[in-house]
Amino acid sequence: MAAIAVSTTINGDNVEYLCQPDETLLDVLRDRLGLTGAKEGCGTGDCGACSIILDDRLVCSCLVLGAETEGRRVETIEGMAHGDRLHPLQQKFLEHAALQCGVCTPGFLIAAKDLLAKNPDPTEEEIRFGLAGNLCRCTGYDKIVRAVQDAASVMKGA
Amino acid sequence: MRYIRPLSMEDAVGQLAGSPGTAAILAGGSDLLVRMKGGFIEPDLIVDIKAIDGLGEIRETAEGFSIGAAVSCALMGESAALNREWPGVVEAAKLIGSKQVQGRCTIVGNLCNASPAADSVPALVAAGARALIVGPGGRRTVAVEAVPTGPGKTSLAKGEIIEAILLDRRAPRSGDAYLRFIPRTEMDIAVVSAGVNLTLDEHGVVKSARVALGAVAPTVLLVEEAAEALIGRKLDEAALERLGKVCSGACRPIDDKRGTVEFRRKVAGVLARRAATTAYARAGGK
Numbered sequence: 001m002a003a004i005a006v007s008t009t010i011n012g013d014n015v016e017y018l019c020q021p022d023e024t025l026l027d028v029l030r031d032r033l034g035l036t037g038a039k040e041g042c043g044t045g046d047c048g049a050c051s052i053i054l055d056d057r058l059v060c061s062c063l064v065l066g067a068e069t070e071g072r073r074v075e076t077i078e079g080m081a082h083g084d085r086l087h088p089l090q091q092k093f094l095e096h097a098a099l100q101c102g103v104c105t106p107g108f109l110i111a112a113k114d115l116l117a118k119n120p121d122p123t124e125e126e127i128r129f130g131l132a133g134n135l136c137r138c139t140g141y142d143k144i145v146r147a148v149q150d151a152a153s154v155m156k157g158a
Numbered sequence: 159m160r161y162i163r164p165l166s167m168e169d170a171v172g173q174l175a176g177s178p179g180t181a182a183i184l185a186g187g188s189d190l191l192v193r194m195k196g197g198f199i200e201p202d203l204i205v206d207i208k209a210i211d212g213l214g215e216i217r218e219t220a221e222g223f224s225i226g227a228a229v230s231c232a233l234m235g236e237s238a239a240l241n242r243e244w245p246g247v248v249e250a251a252k253l254i255g256s257k258q259v260q261g262r263c264t265i266v267g268n269l270c271n272a273s274p275a276a277d278s279v280p281a282l283v284a285a286g287a288r289a290l291i292v293g294p295g296g297r298r299t300v301a302v303e304a305v306p307t308g309p310g311k312t313s314l315a316k317g318e319i320i321e322a323i324l325l326d327r328r329a330p331r332s333g334d335a336y337l338r339f340i341p342r343t344e345m346d347i348a349v350v351s352a353g354v355n356l357t358l359d360e361h362g363v364v365k366s367a368r369v370a371l372g373a374v375a376p377t378v379l380l381v382e383e384a385a386e387a388l389i390g391r392k393l394d395e396a397a398l399e400r401l402g403k404v405c406s407g408a409c410r411p412i413d414d415k416r417g418t419v420e421f422r423r424k425v426a427g428v429l430a431r432r433a434a435t436t437a438y439a440r441a442g443g444k
Contacts, residue, residue: 004161021204043195045192051258054261057230057232057262058257060258060262063191065184065204067163068208070163115257130257132345133256134256
């Protein structure tokens with residue numbers, strides 16, 4: 001199979017890579033670009049651990065081909081903090097201990113960031129529905145929901 | 159395997175028709191990539207249709223709406239006009255998958271995946287939606303119920319692509335609704351589903367009706383007898399009773415881990431009644 005040359009934007013940087021036609025964006029991020037924050041949980045769009053934002057849409061990077069991002073805008077967990085300054089969601093996940101093993105966490109953070117961008121003041125129910133595409137098998141979801149609520153109030157005040 | 163991203167329908171159709179091996183159309187990829195990952199298909203050619211002009215748009219025309227094949231269900235959910243005119247179609251589209259899947263999945267993909275349990279299809283069938291098909295022989299328009307022919311199978315010929323789903327402009331006093339049963343609260347596959355679309359006269363009497371059931375037969379069922387049970391009446395208890403009975407009787411379900419035949423029959427009647435009640439209220443019926 002001939003490799004495809006792709007030119008795209010990832011976390012604000014212009015990035016060029018070669019990928020195979022059947023290679024997912026998740027594999028490109030992890031194996032070719034060293035961006036290992038997005039995780040492969042299921043590989044079939046059920047668990048949300050590979051969540052990224054593609055042109056302002058929350059998607060599973062396991063359900064996107066690497067070849068599809070030509071000329072588009074990709075945001076991953078690696079672009080969430082500014083240097084040493086954590087995003088309020090990251091800070092609140094730490095404070096609320098909203099993670100244990102951490103495999104689901106990048107996906108939850110990206111999904112929560114997308115949720116708050118579209119709905120800055122969500123109800124608990126809206127948070128639970130909004131994050132239903134992300135599975136956590138350690139903490140249960142209460143701490144995650146509380147961290148998102150707390151981050152939302154911090155971000156509103158900012 | 160080759161991946162191409164044509165810029166025109168003509169090019170896409172030509173590439174698909176001229177492909178010697180197996181070819182797959184890629185829009186949202188939420189079915190295609192899962193099947194590729196599982197090893198169920200290994201296409202020689204993937205035709206990504208998202209760069210084709212207009213396919214990512216919902217257009218309001220004189221006749222109604224044209225929903226392009228690359229329009230995500232999330233975008234449908236954000237369309238105020240579509241929500242106002244076809245709330246049942248939108249609520250069905252919004253039930254497909256998680257937020258992540260919503261950002262990618264399309265109703266054309268849902269239709270062409272040809273699952274008997276597809277959420278958007280009963281709502282589209284009830285709505286009388288049509289599929290605009292472009293192929294080597296030109297353009298044709300068919301009722302959406304003519305597209306799936308059985309689980310995983312469609313009536314599309316080699317080289318044909320559905321360009322858009324067409325919905326009519328609404329007559330006054332019209333409403334539609336879609337309901338499904340799942341054992342969870344969200345993100346699951348329908349065990350039974352029902353779509354109902356009604357137009358009333360000025361006295362609240364049902365003038366026209368379409369009732370469709372999902373996940374109770376190899377393809378979505380358009381139940382004409384159920385529509386007849388409603389037409390010419392207000393939506394009183396007798397009409398609802400008859401609707402439920404007819405829908406239960408029309409089912410040809412299978413027994414599987416998600417539901418028994420008996421359960422599916424019963425629930426089909428219940429959901430049809432509830433969807434009809436919602437559609438009636440949306441049409442302004444009292």
